[in-house]
Amino acid sequence: MTTHFEVAPAPHARAFVAVPVFMRRVLYALVPAALTYTWFFGWGLAINFAIAALTALLCEGAVLRLRGRGTRVALNDGSALITAALLSFALPPLVPAWIPIIGTAVAIVIAKQLFGGLGKNLFNPAMVGYVFLLLSFPVEMTQWIPPRMGDIDYMHLSFVGQLEYSFLGRLPSGLDVDTLTRATPLDIVKEGLRSARSFDELRGGSLFGDFGGRGWEWVANLVALGGLYLLFTGTIRWQIPFAVLSALLLPATLFYAIDPHHYAAPGFHLFSGASMLGAFFIATDPVSASTTNWGRIIYGAGIGFLTYAIRTWGGYPDGIAFSVLLMNAAVPLIDRYTRPRIYGRA
């Protein structure tokens, strides 16, 4: 017989939602974006996710077994699968299998389990894995393929071809990695603006759509749609996505208004790279984000500003991952100074 002690200090309102329910909602919310991604960029995402998910569960199980803890609860809560899903969204579609394996192992073992597992990790595990890969294997991590579009010269591998490349490193005869890959819109804008070409000229290229890159902006739309689902189901709060996106838009609008030739348009920043994924899915990780209302605003705004700064003046085309890790590090300080005062005290 189990005993429930439901007498606790106020507040007495309870939500009958367990951790796995939250985690499952996040996974569902990513499905439309994943389908769009697969339509535009082929099977790479699905294969990377399968590899990453398997690695995540194996690593989590192995660490828990080593520590003599029960594995059932931790493996069923779905948090390892979310780490795998976010990491595979961040990876280029065309990578060898050891990339998602190493990235997920670093994310789960070092960033999550060494700190004590779910609820204790100080940094977003998926972003630790991603940054680790980006710094260790810069060549593999920057090979992106162009979207499936009628008038773009693209070439995608079949499902079997993608598997063969992933596990055996073989490409169909007559093809090499350079013919399949292309610079992303963020790369083009960064390099172009650096070599003194104007933003309007760059945005005339065939890879550019209404706001961001073609294909990429549709993925961003559906990520945002999934994010709205999370907002309306109460899975995430509005403060973080709002703060991330407005802190990205504010400097982007300001600099674009001052000099539209040498700074990318605000819409481009909003719909390119990992902006939407970062704002709705990565920064909102309930464990590594700030937990006070004002803290969430400061934390999100920090991510937005840093992302804009890294994209515009830094050495990397996108900055979401670095910004999230930097602000994760600042969370204990932010929480400490934004702690709400106790009711009734001055």
Added chain:
Amino acid sequence: MGELLLIVLAAALVNNFVLVQFLGLCPFMRASRRLEGAIGMALATGLVLTTASGLCFLVERFVLQRFELQYLRILAFVAMVGASILLTNALVRRFSPLLHRVLGLYLPLVASNCALLGVALLNSAASRSFVAALFYGAGASLGFGIALALIAGLSERIARADVPVPFRGAAIVFVTAGILSLAFLGFAGFARL
């Protein structure tokens, strides 16, 4: 002015002494347990580091170069670092006893910080001017303070986390500092120095 700002930015973030160049790890690990201690240590280091950058510049320019004694640079700089700790200690005690009560504990500990000698040697290697050397020292101590405050906040959380037994204590702080330096590499490319 713009160049001086870049020097501060480069020393504080892009080439952060603790997280990117791995200097000054001993006080970093020692003062990493509580935020109050970290702030005291950062302030003390800031005062000494800036003074030491200036003193070392003066010694290099007016003693070592004049008498062609550059091969004594390390020895002379070590002495100047010691002197700047004594000097800062005496000045703070003379002019602000209150500040001395806060920082007095940390000032002698600063002597074990290899970043002091590092800043002086880097200034001399890049042959910076007096003002630039001072700003580089100030930037370095700002970066040291940021790293120390961040790791102190994180350590207070780690203390309550369920860390596996072999990783408790210094090991998990090193893992955290490692992830933090991954994050700081995001600043690469902001300013080249």
